[in-house]
Amino acid sequence: xxxxxxxxxxxxxxxxxxxxxxxxxxxxxxxxxxxxxxxxxxxxxxxxxxxxxxxxxxxxxxxxxxxxxxxxxxxxxxxxxxxxxxxxxxxxxxxxxxxxxxxxxxxxxxxxxxxxxxxxxxxxxxxxxxxxxxxxxxxxxxxxxxxxxxxxxxxxxxxxxxxxxxxxxxxxxxxxxxxxxxxxxxxxxxxxxxxxxxxxxxxxxxxxxxxxxxxxxxxxxxxxxxxxxxxxxxxxxxxxxxxxxxxxxxxxxxxxxxxxxxxxxxxxxxxxxxxxxxxxxxxxxxxxxxxxxxxxxxxxxxxxxxx
Amino acid sequence: xxxxxxxxxxxxxxxxxxxxxxxxxxxxxxxxxxxxxxxxxxxxxxxxxxxxxxxxxxxxxxxxxxxxxxxxxxxxxxxxxxxxxxxxxxxxxxxxxxxxxxxxxxxxxxxxxxxxxxxxxxxxxxxxxxxxxxxxxxxxxxxxxxxxxxxxxxxxxxxxxxxxxxxxxxxxxxxxxxxxxxxxxxxxxxxxxxxxxxxxxxxxxxxxxxxxxxxxxxxxxxxxxxxxxxxxxxxxxxxxxxxxxxxxxxxxxxxxxxx
Amino acid sequence: xxxxxxxxxxxxxxxxxxxxxxxxxxxxxxxxxxxxxxxxxxxxxxxxxxxxxxxxxxxxxxxxxxxxxxxxxxxxxxxxxxxxxxxxxxxxxxxxxxxxxxxxxxxxxxxxxxxxxxxxxxxxxxxxxxxxxxxxxxxxxxxxxxxxxxxxxxxxxxxxxxxxxxxxxxxxxxxxxxxxxxxxxxxxxxxxxxxxxxxxxxxxxxxxxxxxxxxxxxxxxxxxxxxxxxxxxxxxxxxxxxxxxxxxxxxxxxxxxxxxxxxxxxxxxxxxxxxxxxxxxxxxxxxxxxxxxxxxxxxxxxxxxxxxxxxxxxxxxxxxxxxxxxxxxxxxxxxxxxxxxxxxxxxxxxxxxxxxxxxxxxxxxxxxxxxxxxxxxxxxxxxxxxxxxxxxxxxxxxxxxxxxxxx
Numbered sequence: 008x009x010x011x012x013x014x015x016x017x018x019x020x021x022x023x024x025x026x027x028x029x030x031x032x033x034x035x036x037x038x039x040x041x042x043x044x045x046x047x048x049x050x051x052x053x054x055x056x057x058x059x060x061x062x063x064x065x066x067x068x069x070x071x072x073x074x075x076x077x078x079x080x081x082x083x084x085x086x087x088x089x090x091x092x093x094x095x096x097x098x099x100x101x102x103x104x105x106x107x108x109x110x111x112x113x114x115x116x117x118x119x120x121x122x123x124x125x126x127x128x129x130x131x132x133x134x135x136x137x138x139x140x141x142x143x144x145x146x147x148x149x150x151x152x153x154x155x156x157x158x159x160x161x162x163x164x165x166x167x168x169x170x171x172x173x174x175x176x177x178x179x180x181x182x183x184x185x186x187x188x189x190x191x192x193x194x195x196x197x198x199x200x201x202x203x204x205x206x207x208x209x210x211x212x213x214x215x216x217x218x219x220x221x222x223x224x225x226x227x228x229x230x231x232x233x234x235x236x237x238x239x240x241x242x243x244x245x246x247x248x249x250x251x252x253x254x255x256x257x258x259x260x261x262x263x264x265x266x267x268x269x270x271x272x273x274x275x276x277x278x279x280x281x282x283x284x285x286x287x288x289x290x291x292x293x294x295x296x297x298x299x300x301x302x303x304x305x306x307x308x309x310x311x312x313x314x
Numbered sequence: 315x316x317x318x319x320x321x322x323x324x325x326x327x328x329x330x331x332x333x334x335x336x337x338x339x340x341x342x343x344x345x346x347x348x349x350x351x352x353x354x355x356x357x358x359x360x361x362x363x364x365x366x367x368x369x370x371x372x373x374x375x376x377x378x379x380x381x382x383x384x385x386x387x388x389x390x391x392x393x394x395x396x397x398x399x400x401x402x403x404x405x406x407x408x409x410x411x412x413x414x415x416x417x418x419x420x421x422x423x424x425x426x427x428x429x430x431x432x433x434x435x436x437x438x439x440x441x442x443x444x445x446x447x448x449x450x451x452x453x454x455x456x457x458x459x460x461x462x463x464x465x466x467x468x469x470x471x472x473x474x475x476x477x478x479x480x481x482x483x484x485x486x487x488x489x490x491x492x493x494x495x496x497x498x499x500x501x502x503x504x505x506x507x508x509x510x511x512x513x514x515x516x517x518x519x520x521x522x523x524x525x526x527x528x529x530x531x532x533x534x535x536x537x538x539x540x541x542x543x544x545x546x547x548x549x550x551x552x553x554x555x556x557x558x559x560x561x562x563x564x565x566x567x568x569x570x571x572x573x
Numbered sequence: 574x575x576x577x578x579x580x581x582x583x584x585x586x587x588x589x590x591x592x593x594x595x596x597x598x599x600x601x602x603x604x605x606x607x608x609x610x611x612x613x614x615x616x617x618x619x620x621x622x623x624x625x626x627x628x629x630x631x632x633x634x635x636x637x638x639x640x641x642x643x644x645x646x647x648x649x650x651x652x653x654x655x656x657x658x659x660x661x662x663x664x665x666x667x668x669x670x671x672x673x674x675x676x677x678x679x680x681x682x683x684x685x686x687x688x689x690x691x692x693x694x695x696x697x698x699x700x701x702x703x704x705x706x707x708x709x710x711x712x713x714x715x716x717x718x719x720x721x722x723x724x725x726x727x728x729x730x731x732x733x734x735x736x737x738x739x740x741x742x743x744x745x746x747x748x749x750x751x752x753x754x755x756x757x758x759x760x761x762x763x764x765x766x767x768x769x770x771x772x773x774x775x776x777x778x779x780x781x782x783x784x785x786x787x788x789x790x791x792x793x794x795x796x797x798x799x800x801x802x803x804x805x806x807x808x809x810x811x812x813x814x815x816x817x818x819x820x821x822x823x824x825x826x827x828x829x830x831x832x833x834x835x836x837x838x839x840x841x842x843x844x845x846x847x848x849x850x851x852x853x854x855x856x857x858x859x860x861x862x863x864x865x866x867x868x869x870x871x872x873x874x875x876x877x878x879x880x881x882x883x884x885x886x887x888x889x890x891x892x893x894x895x896x897x898x899x900x901x902x903x904x905x906x907x908x909x910x911x912x913x914x915x916x917x918x919x920x921x922x923x924x925x926x927x928x929x930x931x932x933x934x935x936x937x938x939x940x941x942x943x944x945x946x947x948x949x950x951x952x953x954x955x956x957x958x959x960x961x962x963x964x965x966x967x968x969x970x971x972x973x974x975x976x977x978x979x980x
Binding site for chain 3: 431
């Protein structure tokens with residue numbers, strides 16, 4: 008039984024780590040702007056495309072990786088300045104629509120550049136190597152991801168709790184107006200939030216696409232949505248919540264992908280019943296259930312509306 | 315002894331650790347104008363919000379004409395005959411003055427969405443419009459009926475809120491600081507107006523107000539609360555001379571110098 | 574919007590509007606008889622009619638009730654499938670359901686019955702999903718409804734449902750728009766109706782939505798959009814009214830889905846993606862959130878631009894010997910995206926704002942003295958209101974009167 012489940016569990020943990028890195032971007036932006044940044048998944052995809060083109064230009068990979076991260080963070084910064092900042096005092100729906108517009112634009116831009124064809128992701132040495140663990144063969148990246156995720160999250164939490172900019176972020180997410188009155192430079196805090204969020208999405212893209220090997224303009228949509236679900240699941244605004252949520256979703260999704268085979272091997276079912284179709288749907292079902300039962304998520308704070 | 319309209323018993327509301335209203339009991343009788351006063355943050359609006367169903371009280375009971383309404387939804391309570399205005403004006407901002415009042419007649423409809431969509435409710439719609447017209451003429455807003463509600467001057471917006479509340483067909487009207495932001499003359503007119511509509515529509519009025527001239531002028535009885543707790547109750551004259559009230563409003567130190 | 578005094582004016586404006594719509598239909602009928610049926614014009618009109626209906630149905634939620642739902646593609650999918658499943662001729666079923674022995678359903682409903690059923694089933698699902706979803710706040714509702722659409726998409730592709738839905742294979746051979754053409758015994762078309770009929774269906778549905786919006790229920794929905802708390806205090810039950818709007822919107826999205834199936838002639842669940850919902854949302858935004866007229870105009874413009882007018886951007890163009898740079902496959906969509914972002918950022922009211930065609934006519938009639946609608950600032954500022962409680966004047970008033978109490 009263990010041998011049957013283990014490979015799916017392993018992939019699940021790895022994918023969960025990648026979702027976690029994306030989810031942090033959602034949760035931080037939501038915490039500060041109360042905005043679902045629908046374009047975040049597409050920034051993740053753009054990071055993949057940038058990597059493809061940089062590597063194709065003959066640039067050495069050790070240079071590509073940091074450059075990709077810088078470019079991604081820059082993209083995040085620009086999106087906020089161009090598409091969200093002008094709408095900061097507008098109704099909430101406007102900003103959300105703008106985010107959807109940015110998502111649409113990024114996808115179409117990449118479609119135009121790539122011609123809508125699958126782009127082969129460069130093979131990054133070492134993390135692309137195969138390893139065998141407890142009888143399951145996988146890529147090194149599967150093992151690297153959770154470790155790297157945890158390290159980055161610890162770093163981020165330290166940053167938020169022990170630096171000046173981190174303190175400013177916490178203040179802004181608690182009370183936007185008051186922190187502005189207290190002299191916190193709102194604009195730089197928001198920009199910093201986007202830079203950190205997209206930087207982590209850039210890291211996630213390297214890990215994710217090393218595993219999936221191809222990038223296309225729609226590659227970011229699904230991981231983006233799932234990461235957002237993870238953020239909601241964990242309680243939006245909470246970084247540990249997003250990470251826990253992401254791991255749960257990553258694991259659950261991969262177990263479901265293999266559920267037919269697992270159940271078949273366990274003798275529960277006689278023939279495959281096509282449960283893998285529901286691996287994406289499960290995430291959303293989970294979302295609807297959690298929102299119905301505990302709308303603030305696992306680690307979210309309860310708020311009362313003032314009349 | 316007149317008929318009881320609103321009976322509040324041992325009402326308590328806690329938000330987390332904060333006690334906004336603490337063991338409040340009140341009685342309001344038919345045809346009375348009763349005011350609830352107290353310093354800012356004393357829990358007046360919270361009490362209103364519990365009576366109108368916006369908040370469910372942590373403890374206690376609210377009865378309307380002998381019927382328990384504790385924990386009912388706001389729309390249910392409105393249907394039972396309680397209407398309110400808001401401290402921070404909450405008009406339907408995209409609508410005209412006329413439509414604001416007309417919308418408040420919606421709850422007395424007998425049509426369903428199909429009969430309404432396919433215009434099988436013409437007689438009822440006509441009646442609703444006629445009632446709205448009558449009401450707007452009554453409060454002297456008829457000339458402004460085509461204006462967008464939020465484009466009216468402040469005082470008129472408050473008036474419109476009252477008209478809208480009246481359109482729901484209440485027996486008990488709750489006014490949350492109706493005179494806020496009005497000048498003395500407007501305030502005086504408002505007092506007269508409240509008395510008029512009370513008689514005209516057979517209402518019982520329960521209001522929160524800071525303009526003491528207004529409160530003292532029109533109220534039959536006054537309840538005073540501070541920190542969520544009742545500190546006095548009585549006629550305007552009684553309340554004005556109550557040492558506890560003076561202390562709450564001016565602070566304890568000044569009590570001696572004032573007296 | 575409508576009141577006793579300007580009743581006369583309203584009536585004449587309504588009559589002019591009706592006349593314009595009638596002229597449009599007559600023009601389409603005539604054009605269809607004389608212009609080659611392969612013309613792009615008809616493609617645009619057919620697809621535009623479909624999108625207009627779906628956009629208006631979405632506007633009913635987003636614009637008129639203030640519910641930000643992103644489930645439209647899911648309800649269209651349900652509608653398209655219900656229509657397809659019940660209208661594929663029995664003789665063709667073995668062909669279509671080739672992996673499922675012709676499938677389970679072995680009867681056929683008339684197209685309009687199937688279309689009605691498409692709407693009803695979509696509305697039924699809306700009813701079910703509305704219970705948990707509609708209680709949520711704006712952005713949570715958006716993501717939950719979006720998630721619901723994804724679940725529907727997965728369920729429809731499930732192999733075990735294959736005998737009904739044909740699994741992940743496409744549904745085809747059901748009656749399409751071209752079957753509205755009247756043919757003689759030799760199979761030659763005598764009267765072309767393949768464009769007019771879809772426009773009539775969409776027109777009828779939109780007319781019903783307009784009637785709803787202008788009824789007492791429509792006013793209640795607008796009240797909810799403007800201020801939920803005030804609406805509830807006026808005796809409007811939020812849950813039932815939101816559910817009503819959600820179900821009606823989904824009903825028409827379902828009918829729109831059936832129309833899309835007829836337009837495409839085939840249906841496959843994997844086509845009804847989130848991107849489709851986004852596209853419809855953007856149409857609503859371009860037209861003006863809260864304007865039915867805007868949604869209709871913008872649907873036709875959107876379809877015309879993407880299918881027809883901007884096509885040249887996707888091909889190499891020569892001006893003399895000069896090859897225009899950048900033009901190649903996909904450029905059209907880039908231009909398109911930029912236009913949309915410009916609208917979203919700088920023309921937030923869209924083409925029409927919250928005005929309708931009769932308003933425009935009335936505006937021309939009296940040299941347009943109407944005050945502009947302050948909607949964009951005033952309404953739906955829920956997001957801001959949540960963190961920026963409205964300023965109160967009671968503070969000062971209270972302080973000024975403390976003395977009075979003590980006297």
